Amino acid sequence: MPVGNKIYFPQIAAGVWADWVKVVNINDLPSYVQAIVRNPLGQIVWNANSTLQPYQAWVIPVDSAFPQENVSLTVVSERPIVGERHCHLGTEVLAFPGASPEMKTVGTRLFFPETVYGCHDNFRLMNITEYYAYATVISRDINGFTFKRFSNQIPPFGLWIFLDTDIGNVQGTLEIFCTQPIVGERHLHYGNGVAVGQLGQVLS
């Protein structure tokens, strides 16, 4: 399996959340790495670059660059790259690996094995293509019965966020179908200083 040279983070959070993103050049040659930040409409609003030696790491200074607006981050490298993001607020930490088709965390059918009634579930989809993406969401209860369905279109490299109010605050699961490859994040907030971050599991 080849390792990707392009990884995606659907969110760098605005406001009081502190983001930390680290990437590593996992190659035996130096690699030129570029970080590209886009707003929810997919427009590029910031970029930075660095040349990384073999297995050298780079903490991308993106958090201080964008304190006011939720944005996405794409990291492009000449050589294979892996990365990780932690998004902090007190004892709440949302942790995600960088997503890529090669890591099988990007696809056209995503599944989240859990939604929690009574907690706060927040979902975020990133369209990683230059085409409009049409996404359909199916919210099911724990017995597999469809509870809610809704859809939306996502601009090229743009974002779509939906919440408990959209999925019906159900104890169950969530599935997403899309016409283009997407990355999906789930943010589960327990409400007592605990948060869990998860990427959608690809069923494509």
Place this chain on the structure above:
Amino acid sequence: MPLTNRLFYPQVAAGVWADWVQVVNVSGEISNVKAIARNRDGIVLWYADKELNPFQGWVIPVEPVSKQQDLSLEVVSNKAIVGERHCHLGTEVLAFPGASIEMGTVGKRLFFPELVAECLDWFIVFNINNAEANVNVIVRDDNGNIVRQFSNKLRHMGSWAFSDQETGRVQGTLEIISDQLIAAERHLHYQGTYHPNGVAVGQLGQVIDIDPLPPPII
């Protein structure tokens, strides 16, 4: 990409940690699902099974069995399946998807992009084969310099845990190379000047195999 019918969880935690594991039948047909718990030596200590309707979830009742010792968990289904584990202690939650070959979370070369010098890093490696695995670990600093290397043998379906004592409390990265297929978890427990207590992060090793995808386990 084919869906998987076999998921691996390298750990169901002992002691005060509370584990919750849910699997979901993601096929359009009824599925027979079996959960198998093993100790670190790969010996089966417990199992359970259940029939799941399409898209029905099952919270596997493994937790009482793991009170005295860490176990691994394998979930086998005759249809496609996905799953998730949360391991709780107060405000600390370690969250993992079920690992599988098809999901790209099982391999022979795994990478963790972060080690934190002042926090507690703990790793567990699970050999998912019926053959012994020879496992090598490489610890690097953030500049890519190798700081430590060590190795171990894992019994078939056995697991191995190591922590900061072995990795050397380095600010850097960790790579694991194995001659058999493995899944691995990192547990990061925050502590120290810049990291508030009561926080934990769980991560699966990122597979960076360059070989073709291995065939599914039958």
